[in-house]
Amino acid sequence: MLPFPVRNPRLLDEFTPYLVATPFNLPALDRAPFGVPVPPENIIDPLKLESEVFLRLLHRLDGLTFGPEGMPMPRWVFFDCSEMPGAIYGLARPAATLWPKARELFKVPHDYDGLVPVSMYVAIPMHRPGIWFGHNLSSLAPVFERAGVTDTDLRGLGSLTKGLALKCFGVQEFWGATQWLSKALFIHVKFGPLDLQTAFTPAHSEHETLTYGFRVTDAALRASMGDASVVLPRPPASFWLEGHDVPAMRALQDRIEAGERFVIPDVPRATPDGGVLVPITRV
Numbered sequence: 001m002l003p004f005p006v007r008n009p010r011l012l013d014e015f016t017p018y019l020v021a022t023p024f025n026l027p028a029l030d031r032a033p034f035g036v037p038v039p040p041e042n043i044i045d046p047l048k049l050e051s052e053v054f055l056r057l058l059h060r061l062d063g064l065t066f067g068p069e070g071m072p073m074p075r076w077v078f079f080d081c082s083e084m085p086g087a088i089y090g091l092a093r094p095a096a097t098l099w100p101k102a103r104e105l106f107k108v109p110h111d112y113d114g115l116v117p118v119s120m121y122v123a124i125p126m127h128r129p130g131i132w133f134g135h136n137l138s139s140l141a142p143v144f145e146r147a148g149v150t151d152t153d154l155r156g157l158g159s160l161t162k163g164l165a166l167k168c169f170g171v172q173e174f175w176g177a178t179q180w181l182s183k184a185l186f187i188h189v190k191f192g193p194l195d196l197q198t199a200f201t202p203a204h205s206e207h208e209t210l211t212y213g214f215r216v217t218d219a220a221l222r223a224s225m226g227d228a229s230v231v232l233p234r235p236p237a238s239f240w241l242e243g244h245d246v247p248a249m250r251a252l253q254d255r256i257e258a259g260e261r262f263v264i265p266d267v268p269r270a271t272p273d274g275g276v277l278v279p280i281t282r283v
C-alpha cells in the first residue's frame with residue numbers, strides 16, 4: 001500500500017508489480033518504490049530462457065496498445081532499446097486469476113502459470129546519471145474499453161504505472177516524446193508543467209510529435225498518481241494550440257528554435273469533435 005492517497009487504490013490489491021532488468025542495471029533500481037515492493041520472483045532477467053513467455057506477453061501488450069496507434073514495436077527494438085539498456089516496470093496478474101477475455105487477447109499458453117502484464121513503463125537512461133528518456137507507456141485500460149470488458153476498474157492504471165516506474169528507476173530529470181492528440185498527454189501533465197523541446201518533429205515517424213521534459217520530484221510523482229494534497233505550480237496559458245493544427249505546431253517549433261521557451265502548464269481541454277486544445281505558456 002502507498003503511504004499517500006492515489007486515484008484508484010484497488011489497483012495495488014488487484015495487481016502485483018514486476019520489473020524487467022538485466023543483472024547490470026538491476027542494482028541501480030529501487031525495488032520498493034514508495035515502499036511498494038517488487039516481489040523477488042517478479043524480477044525478470046531478459047537474458048534468461050525462463051523469461052521467454054513473460055517477455056512475449058509484454059510484447060503482446062505493446063501490440064494490443066500501440067498497434068491501434070500505428071506504432072507497434074518490433075521485437076528486436078524491444079530488446080535493443082528497452083530490455084538491454086533500460087528497465088521496464090509495470091503491474092501484472094497471475095495467469096490463473098486472469099479474466100477469460102484477457103487470456104484470449106493475450107493468447108496466454110494453456111500450460112503457462114506465470115504473470116501476465118496489464119501495464120508497462122519503459123525508460124532508457126541518457127548520458128548523465130539521473131536523466132532518462134521515456135520509451136513506452138502501455139495500459140490495458142483502453143483495450144478493455146474497446147473490447148467492452150468490465151470485469152475490473154482500471155482507472156488510473158497508466159498514471160500509477162508511470163509514477164511508480166520513475167521512482168523505481170531513480171529518474172531525476174525526465175524527457176519524453178508524445179503526439180499532440182495522444183491520450184497520454186493527459187497523464188504526462190499530471191507531473192507538472194512540461195518543458196517543450198520540440199513542437200513539430202520530422203525526425204520522428206509521427207511528425208506531429210512534441211518532445212517534453214520535467215524535473216522528477218516526489219511531489220510530482222505523488223501528484224501524478226492522484227494525491228490531491230499535492231498542488232503543483234501551474235502558470236496560466238499564454239495561448240492554446242489545437243491538436244490538429246500543423247501550421248501552429250510549425251510556428252511554435254520555429255519560435256523554440258529561435259530561442260524562446262514554452263511549457264505545457266496543465267491538462268488539455270477535449271473538444272466535442274474528438275480533438276484537444278493544449279495550453280501553452282511562454283516562460
Ligand SMILES: CC(C)(COP(=O)(O)OP(=O)(O)OC[C@H]1O[C@@H](n2cnc3c(N)ncnc32)[C@H](O)[C@@H]1OP(=O)(O)O)[C@@H](O)C(=O)NCCC(=O)NCCS
Binds near residue numbers: 155
Ligand atoms: C495512454 C494510456 C497509457 C493511458 O492509460 P490509462 O490507464 O487509461 O490512463 P489513466 O487512467 O491513468 O489516465 C488517463 C487520464 O487521461 C484522462 N483523459 C483521457 N482522455 C481524456 C479526454 N478526452 N478528456 C479529458 N480527460 C481525458 C483521463 O480522465 C485520465 O485522467 P484522470 O485520472 O485525471 O481522470 C493508454 O491509453 C495506452 O496504453 N494507450 C496506447 C499506447 C499509448 O499511446 N501510450 C502513450 C505513448 S506516449
